[in-house]
Amino acid sequence: MVSAAASSSLLSYEEAAAVVDAYMSGLTGNPLHSERVSLANAWGRVLAQDLRADREQPPFTRSTRDGYACRAREASAHGFLARAGASRAGDAPAGPLAAGAAWEIMTGAPVPEGADCVVMVEHVETVDGKVRLLPPRNIQPGDNLVPLGAQARAGDKILARGSTIDAQQIALAATCGYPELEVYKRPRVAILATGDELVPVEAKPTGGQIRNSNAPMLAAMVTAAGGEPVVLARAADHAEALDAALALARDADLLLISGGVSAGKFDLVEPALARLGASFHFTGVKIQPGKPLVFGELPAEKGNAKRCAQLPFFGLPGNPVSSAVTFLLFGAPVVAALGGSTSSCPRFALARLKVASDKHGKPGLTRFLPAHCTFDAEPEVELVPWQGSGDLAALARSNCFLVVPSDAHRLEAGAVVRILLAS
Ligand code: AMP
Ligand code: MG
Numbered sequence: 001m002v003s004a005a006a007s008s009s010l011l012s013y014e015e016a017a018a019v020v021d022a023y024m025s026g027l028t029g030n031p032l033h034s035e036r037v038s039l040a041n042a043w044g045r046v047l048a049q050d051l052r053a054d055r056e057q058p059p060f061t062r063s064t065r066d067g068y069a070c071r072a073r074e075a076s077a078h079g080f081l082a083r084a085g086a087s088r089a090g091d092a093p094a095g096p097l098a099a100g101a102a103w104e105i106m107t108g109a110p111v112p113e114g115a116d117c118v119v120m121v122e123h124v125e126t127v128d129g130k131v132r133l134l135p136p137r138n139i140q141p142g143d144n145l146v147p148l149g150a151q152a153r154a155g156d157k158i159l160a161r162g163s164t165i166d167a168q169q170i171a172l173a174a175t176c177g178y179p180e181l182e183v184y185k186r187p188r189v190a191i192l193a194t195g196d197e198l199v200p201v202e203a204k205p206t207g208g209q210i211r212n213s214n215a216p217m218l219a220a221m222v223t224a225a226g227g228e229p230v231v232l233a234r235a236a237d238h239a240e241a242l243d244a245a246l247a248l249a250r251d252a253d254l255l256l257i258s259g260g261v262s263a264g265k266f267d268l269v270e271p272a273l274a275r276l277g278a279s280f281h282f283t284g285v286k287i288q289p290g291k292p293l294v295f296g297e298l299p300a301e302k303g304n305a306k307r308c309a310q311l312p313f314f315g316l317p318g319n320p321v322s323s324a325v326t327f328l329l330f331g332a333p334v335v336a337a338l339g340g341s342t343s344s345c346p347r348f349a350l351a352r353l354k355v356a357s358d359k360h361g362k363p364g365l366t367r368f369l370p371a372h373c374t375f376d377a378e379p380e381v382e383l384v385p386w387q388g389s390g391d392l393a394a395l396a397r398s399n400c401f402l403v404v405p406s407d408a409h410r411l412e413a414g415a416v417v418r419i420l421l422a423s
Pocket of ligand 2: 196237259266318
């Protein structure tokens, strides 16, 4: 850790990411609190329990087609087989199937004992209650059925704690008989926007005022990362206002402060944090936008039974694109980790660059430029024209950020490039 004063050397993006990773690894010993939620309310939450199969999956050998269950060897001889009966989904398993017989079966029905395949109804000829596989088709044992227990055995772990619950996981939990799930409590993330110029969204700005767009943006990003946002009233740019606002944030699990961390005369956030005894992991990263980013911890308050005794904080530069990028890169992973998630975050992907890009400003900074990626046949990414890191209209047209490595001078059209996914 460094003190605010001794922080002149900036970390590279990779070094700063490693610092945040190391911080998150240190969290693993701390207890996480959980709660029970109904399956209907479990979307987006993080599992605090392993899910186990309550019975074999599938619980019976299941037909995957409408057709006839039979023996593959007999069907492939193309002689007529006697239709011995019929099963639809929901019927109890039938059988045993007599030699030389076929059993009419619907998708999802149990395959009768003795049958080893299902011929599709489209591939047979039926005459007088008898059925045969039309030549020249053949069929193999195992075709068009899923054997009992092939997906999971009773008691198998089918989903690990730490998994984020999406629609697929809800379906799995439902099929295994979980009407409720134990999930981790969402970390409470205090959001404090600072700046004399800021007015609430409902207000009509006058003179040099602007609306506070970072607080609602960050609240949405915190929710998406699995946290519970707690938006505080904006703080003015003077010491007393910041002290009072910071005092209100102390019982959060994470504190996000927007604005006031650059080198300007009214950038008073670091001194305010230092007055509370903050230790700073870093105070600046060689990235653009977002260079003034600050990461540190405030000491524990007495009688506070939170997951982390210390309160981690990020001081995000106030320009909206800087706030968005630095939260995605560094804040979101911490929110996810505080919420017990084991999913990888931030999320990067590869895409093909549509148009060459060469206006990369100062070398030595890793850049994250607003871009738009289409995910049709192959991901294709294009920079969004922008007027710098205050350009909210450009930000709203983007769905990712093009990663320009610190040593890149030009990225050629058609090159495969990295993008940081915005959601
Ligand atoms: P700062 O990081 O405080 O120097 O602010 C940098 C720029 O971001 C300034 O133009 C601010 O007006 C703007 N800004 C700061 N906070 C916010 C906010 N909460 N919403 C929108 N813009 C902001
Ligand atoms: Mg400011």
